[in-house]
Amino acid sequence: MRKVLVMLFVALNVAIGVPAAAADDVPWSVGTADNGYGAERPNYSYTLNPGGQVDDALVVTNRGTTPLVLAVYAADGFTNDRGQLDLRAKDAKSTDLGAWVHAAQSQATVLPGKSVQVPFTLTIPADATAGDHLGGIITSLAQAGDVDRRLAIRIRVRVSGELKPSxxxxxxxxxxxxxxxxxxxxxxxxxxxxxxxxxxxxxxxxxxxxxxxxxxxxxxxxxxxxxxxxxxxxxxxxxxxxxxxxxxxxxxxxxxxxxxxxxxxxxxxxxxxxWLASLLVLALCGATVIVVRRRGAADPGSDADDRHDGHDVPEERDGEVARQDVSTS
CATH class of the missing domain: 2.60.40.10 (Immunoglobulins)
Known part of the structure; x- marks a missing residue:
């Protein structure tokens, strides 16, 4: 059976940049650690050279009344059909930033009302392409009905080199x-x-x-x-x-x-x-009129050729009628 993923975007949506917080319908929250990279950061953002490395941490807080055992992992980002930033499922292979981030532990156990820090290391490959790379670090809780509820924070990395936006x-x-x-x-x-x-x-x-x-x-x-x-x-x-x-x-x-x-x-x-059909009809009508007129000019009809009974019509000269003799054989 396919597992259903319920992603709760916390500081993950690139367009609106929601600060790290808890979702109302889950019993835990996630946030960035307060350290040398800053305090109360909405998400993780770094500029690193190829081959560079950074150590940071995720803070997970249990707001519920029972202990939580959460899976922790990283994944590549992508834009889904709704135009929102999403993260690959755990069983989908990450080939970019999700493959560069490694959490110190794959699970975090958090007691009610307590917080734990989950360290992670981000290592940029020596052959990484310059420019922007996006992913996230995810906490996940498996629930009944084959549903996986996830809470995540965005990680954005700009690898040094020539930036070519287009x-x-x-x-x-x-x-x-x-x-x-x-x-x-x-x-x-x-x-x-x-x-x-x-x-x-x-x-x-x-x-x-x-x-x-x-x-x-x-x-x-x-x-x-x-x-x-x-x-x-x-x-x-x-x-x-x-x-x-x-x-x-x-x-x-x-x-x-x-x-x-x-x-x-x-x-x-x-x-x-x-329009093409109309133009074709007009062209055909125009061609028909031209043909009819040409035929009329080539065959004037009986009014133009006033011959009858085998005799020529008398020719009038100077008020007189001159008759021409007609020979028959």
């Missing part, structure tokens, strides 16, 4: 829905820093341009992508539509300050089947 927009498509146009696209973090993006969408046709503002994407780890669908309202019918998405990448540093990068954009086109 984003891209791909897979841009347009789809007409009555008077609206639905624009779908994918925002990708193509750099080595954590970024989000602010998209701006426009659809242009023969009779003007309509625009829509989309909300900011969640913060994306390097290599992650986020699918977006934006509806542009009241787009006038046109034989050809041009869709454009412009991204303003947003870079948030470890201190929480947000800056902007150069915009990037992508463009696509689509043809309206209704």
């Amino acid at each position: 984003a891209a927009v791909d897979d841009l498509k347009l789809r007409r829905s009555k008077s609206d146009v639905i624009v779908t696209y994918t925002v990708s973090n193509t750099g080595n820093a954590i970024v989000s993006a602010r998209p701006s969408v426009s659809v242009a046709g023969l009779f003007g341009t309509a625009q829509a503002e989309a909300g900011d994407t969640p913060q994306l780890l390097p290599g992650e992508s986020w699918k977006v669908s934006t509806t542009v309202r009241e787009v006038k019918a046109s034989p050809r539509l041009t869709g454009k998405v412009t991204l303003l990448p947003l870079l948030t540093d470890a201190a929480g300050s947000t800056g902007t990068l150069d915009t990037v954009s992508a463009t696509t086109h689509t043809w309206s089947i209704t």
